[in-house]
Amino acid sequence: MSSSHQTLRSSTTTQPKWRILPLGDSAVIVRLGNEINRATFDTVRALAQYLEHNAFPGFVEQVPAFVSVTLYYDSRRISLAEVCAWIEHVVPTLSQQVAGAPRLVEIPVCYGGRFGEDLEFVAQHNKLPPGEVVRIHANATYLVHMLGFMPGFPYLGGMSDRIATPRRPSPRVTIPAGSVGIAGSQTGIYPLESPGGWQLIGRTPLMLFRPNENPPVYLRAGDLVRFRAISADEFHAYPKAGSWGSA
Amino acid sequence: MGFRVIHPGVLTSVQDLGRRGLQQYGVVVSGAMDPLALRVANILVGNDEHAAALETTLLGPEVEFLDEALIAVCGGELPASIDGQFVPSWRAVWIAAGAVLRIGKAIAGCRAYLAIAGGIDVPVVMGSRSTYLRAKMGGLAGRALRVKDQLATGPLSMRNNEIIQRLSARAKGRSFAVGRWFPTISMAYEANISTIRAMRSSECDWLSPESQQHLFSASYALTKESDRMGFRLSGPKLMLTNSGELLSEAVCMGTIQIPPGGQPIILMADCATTGGYAKAAQVATVDLSRLAQIAPGAKFRIQEISINEAQRMYRDQEAMLNKLRHAATLIE
Numbered sequence: 001m002s003s004s005h006q007t008l009r010s011s012t013t014t015q016p017k018w019r020i021l022p023l024g025d026s027a028v029i030v031r032l033g034n035e036i037n038r039a040t041f042d043t044v045r046a047l048a049q050y051l052e053h054n055a056f057p058g059f060v061e062q063v064p065a066f067v068s069v070t071l072y073y074d075s076r077r078i079s080l081a082e083v084c085a086w087i088e089h090v091v092p093t094l095s096q097q098v099a100g101a102p103r104l105v106e107i108p109v110c111y112g113g114r115f116g117e118d119l120e121f122v123a124q125h126n127k128l129p130p131g132e133v134v135r136i137h138a139n140a141t142y143l144v145h146m147l148g149f150m151p152g153f154p155y156l157g158g159m160s161d162r163i164a165t166p167r168r169p170s171p172r173v174t175i176p177a178g179s180v181g182i183a184g185s186q187t188g189i190y191p192l193e194s195p196g197g198w199q200l201i202g203r204t205p206l207m208l209f210r211p212n213e214n215p216p217v218y219l220r221a222g223d224l225v226r227f228r229a230i231s232a233d234e235f236h237a238y239p240k241a242g243s244w245g246s247a
Numbered sequence: 248m249g250f251r252v253i254h255p256g257v258l259t260s261v262q263d264l265g266r267r268g269l270q271q272y273g274v275v276v277s278g279a280m281d282p283l284a285l286r287v288a289n290i291l292v293g294n295d296e297h298a299a300a301l302e303t304t305l306l307g308p309e310v311e312f313l314d315e316a317l318i319a320v321c322g323g324e325l326p327a328s329i330d331g332q333f334v335p336s337w338r339a340v341w342i343a344a345g346a347v348l349r350i351g352k353a354i355a356g357c358r359a360y361l362a363i364a365g366g367i368d369v370p371v372v373m374g375s376r377s378t379y380l381r382a383k384m385g386g387l388a389g390r391a392l393r394v395k396d397q398l399a400t401g402p403l404s405m406r407n408n409e410i411i412q413r414l415s416a417r418a419k420g421r422s423f424a425v426g427r428w429f430p431t432i433s434m435a436y437e438a439n440i441s442t443i444r445a446m447r448s449s450e451c452d453w454l455s456p457e458s459q460q461h462l463f464s465a466s467y468a469l470t471k472e473s474d475r476m477g478f479r480l481s482g483p484k485l486m487l488t489n490s491g492e493l494l495s496e497a498v499c500m501g502t503i504q505i506p507p508g509g510q511p512i513i514l515m516a517d518c519a520t521t522g523g524y525a526k527a528a529q530v531a532t533v534d535l536s537r538l539a540q541i542a543p544g545a546k547f548r549i550q551e552i553s554i555n556e557a558q559r560m561y562r563d564q565e566a567m568l569n570k571l572r573h574a575a576t577l578i579e
Contacts, residue, residue, distance in 0.1 A: 021449040024501060024529030025557035029449055036494065048271070061268045063497035065521055070497030072270075075532070075558045076565050147273040148495055148521030151382060155495065191273075192382050209273075211373055211384065217272040 018043075018091055020084050026060075026075050030087055033067040036157065040067050041145065045222050046094040056086045064221055065146045066155070102143075104224045107189065109138070109180050110235040111202035118199035122165045122182060134229055136160050137187065137201065142225040152191035152209035152217040156225060159187045171197035178204045180227070191217075202227075205238035248314045248365060249399040252392050253347065256308040260378040261367050261386035261398075262360075262516075263299040269373055270520040276500065277377040277385065280475060280516045280539035281358050284322035286568065287432055288362035290575050291319035291339045293406035298366030299376035301392070303359050305542070307350020308392060310361075314344045316400070317364035317411045323356020323436070323540045329423040339426035341414035346422040355438040356540035364407035365400035379517060380475065406576070430571045440541050444534050444552045445503060450493065450525035454505065458485040462503075462527055463551040467511065471543045475517040478538070484509035491525055498522040501530035501538070503549070513538065531557040533564050 021029040030047065033040030048064040051071070058078030063070045073083050111134045112119040123130040142156040149155075164185040172195060175181070179190045181198030190196065191208035208218045219225065262285065265278025279285035279302055286296040301308070307325045320327045320336045327334050327350045334340050334348075336359070342348060350359055369376050369387055378386025387396060403411070410426075418424040451459060467482035491507045498504065502514045504524035513530065514522070516539075530538055531552060541547060 022446070022554055023448055023497070023499070023526065024446050025532050025554050025561060027497070027499065027529075029496060031449075061270055063270050063520060065496035066494040068496045072499070076562055080554055080558065146495070146521070147271065148497075149273060149519050151273045151275065153273050194381075215272050216269060216274060216373055221271070 020087055022080060023070065025080075027070055027072045028080070028083055028087070029068050029070045030091065031068045032091075036066050036145070041143070043091075043094055044069055047091065048221070050090060050094065054090075056083070058083075063148070065148065102222050102224050103220070104141075104226065105219060107180075107204050107206060107225055107227050108230040108234065108238075109202040109204050109227045110230050110232055111137075113232070115232070115235065116180065116200050116202035118165075118168070118181075119201045122163060122199050122201055125165045126163055128162070133163050133201065136163050138227045138229050140226075142187070142227075144219050144221050144223040144225060146221050147217060147219070150190075150192055150194060151211075152219070154189060154208070154219045154223075154225070156187050156189075159185060161185055165199045167197040168199060171195050172200075175200065176203065178206065178208070180204060189219075202229075203235070205235050248316070248403075249397060250310045250312045250316070250363070252308060252310055252394060252396040252398070254309040255392040255394060255396070256303050256350065257306045258304040259301050259308045259392045260380065260390075261299050261369050261392075262302040262377045263366075263375055264297050265377050265516065266373050266375040266379075266385075270497070270499075273520050274373060275379055275382070275517055275520060277379045277475075277517050278375065279360065279377075281322050281360065281536040283432070283536035283564070283568075284358070285360045285362070287337070287430055287571065288319040288321040288360045289366075290568075290572050291321070291337070291426070291430070292317045292362050292364040293339075293404060293410050293575070294362060294364060294366055298362065298401075299369060299386075300360050300362040300367060303350055303361065305357060306352045307359055307361075309347060309349045311347045312342050312344060313397075315411070315415065316342050317407060317414065318342055318348065319362050320350060320359055321362070322359040324354045324438070325356070325359040326351045326354060327359075332423075334423060334425055335429070337429045339410055339414065339428075341411060341418060341424045343418065343422040353542065356436060357542040358539055363400050364411065365403045368399040368401040381517060428574075430574075432567060432571060436537065436540060440537050440545070440547055442548050442550045443538050443541075444531045444550050444557065445501075445528040446531065446552060446554050446557055448502070448526040448529045450505075451527045453487050453489055453491065453525045454527060455486045455488050458483075458487075458509075459527075461485060462511065463549055466546045466548055468546045469541050469543050473543055475515055477515050477518055478513040478541075480511045480513065482510070485511065485527075487525060493523050493525060495521045495523040498526065501532070501535050502526050503528040503530065515539070531560065533557065533560045 060072040142158040265276040372385040383389030467480040
């Protein structure tokens with residue numbers, strides 16, 4: 001087994017089919033499903049939580065994603081075969097794991113104007129008044145599927161297709177930290193100033209990335225998120241994010 | 248204890264072995280592009296292997312030491328000199344207060360590491376002193392070094408002091424003294440790296456059979472659009488047999504991605520924690536350091552190896568480093 005490049009394992013339990021896919025000599029991807037759905041999400045969370053409390057010797061870190069959890073390991077201390085054996089033992093037991101109630105996190109957002117320069121475009125594209133775009137965006141509950149792409153960036157699921165809008169034809173050179181945007185049928189929040197092609201509809205005064213805190217992020221995978229519309233005055237009343245980079 | 252930057256070189260930044268354990272929050276690992284050179288440089292001066300050092304690219308910096316120091320330059324062949332006199336790489340070098348170290352232009356390889364006894368003392372951000380340039384985080388104010396920057400080094404260990412005493416006794420009035428011993432690991436770096444070893448990865452079979460063959464046999468050039476985030480390759484176009492869209496999941500340094508355009512990208516030290524392109528292959532851990540020494544414009548092939556082979560080579564390398572660590576405490 002250990003000599004094969006692509007180990008394929010399927011379980012016969014009630015779990016969705018899952019597979020172990022090696023990523024080189026120091027990581028394995030545990031693919032727990034092929035599409036985004038509740039069962040796969042719950043299994044990803046269950047494995048991630050289990051690992052947090054029961055890591056095996058040689059475990060380095062994990063990256064939970066939409067349908068997989070990647071495990072980094074120290075191959076000086078543990079072999080691929082041993083890592084696979086551990087996963088094969090653990091994954092079938094995961095359905096019994098209790099994940100606990102999700103956190104509900106509110107994100108204040110000042111919509112439109114200079115905080116969300118593309119709100120008008122999103123409204124026009126969907127033939128809705130801008131206020132209706134805001135109402136739809138702020139009246140849904142979103143699930144943080146995973147963090148990635150940049151520190152603290154949440155991949156949110158649950159946006160209404162009624163406000164879906166394609167990315168901008170050419171990306172902006174800089175998007176301010178806290179910007180809330182739409183790309184296709186996804187919505188997201190930029191934790192850091194960065195270039196990007198998302199349609200910007202608003203901005204939050206909250207810092208999603210907090211390097212001096214542990215964990216260094218405001219949102220975590222599994223959280224439920226609701227947006228709350230705030231005024232520009234309220235936005236400015238939030239404490240200004242300090243310089244956190246370094247000395 | 249510290250040094251002052253007279254000239255920063257092309258791109259010089261503070262790096263250690265990177266930020267681990269926070270990738271699940273999207274925090275990028277960063278750290279040395281050539282971790283082997285960084286570790287050996289630290290071992291030579293008696294530092295902990297994780298100590299922060301300077302990583303320099305293509306053309307090195309010129310720095311003035313404000314106090315006496317113990318240094319080692321390892322990695323690609325970027326010739327170093329002190330007060331105009333050549334000093335060999337891969338050796339511990341004692342340097343007097345006021346002396347000027349210059350790391351020149353790369354003759355072979357691409358990146359060199361300047362380790363200094365005590366390590367470079369910048370604040371620890373999320374467990375590491377590494378600079379993550381894109382987020383302006385870690386290192387010296389989250390940026391590359393500039394003219395007139397002044398950097399401090401950390402407290403010296405007994406081991407640091409032992410080596411300093413032995414070497415400074417040999418200086419006899421000169422502004423530097425070079426250790427006699429050097430590690431054979433320096434020979435792991437060929438002047439022209441022609442092959443990088445990699446293992447097939449999860450979406451390799453998304454490539455047509457012909458493209459899979461190309462990936463593991465054709466010659467690819469490293470383009471100028473290559474940096475600490477990733478190396479863009481140019482060579483035979485690889486054909487994906489499906490849309491090439493993947494639900495984002497973990498990627499890391501050494502992941503060979505195939506975007507729809509068909510030209511491979513090898514992710515490097517500052518890559519994002521997750522990605523959605525097909526992962527065709529993964530560079531062997533032991534070859535990440537060699538990969539980091541390939542300069543833009545150079546050509547190389549990707550050679551397929553098994554995970555078992557890659558893990559065996561990794562353990563062999565670590566055994567060699569263990570010997571080196573042991574030898575370094577005995578000799579001088």
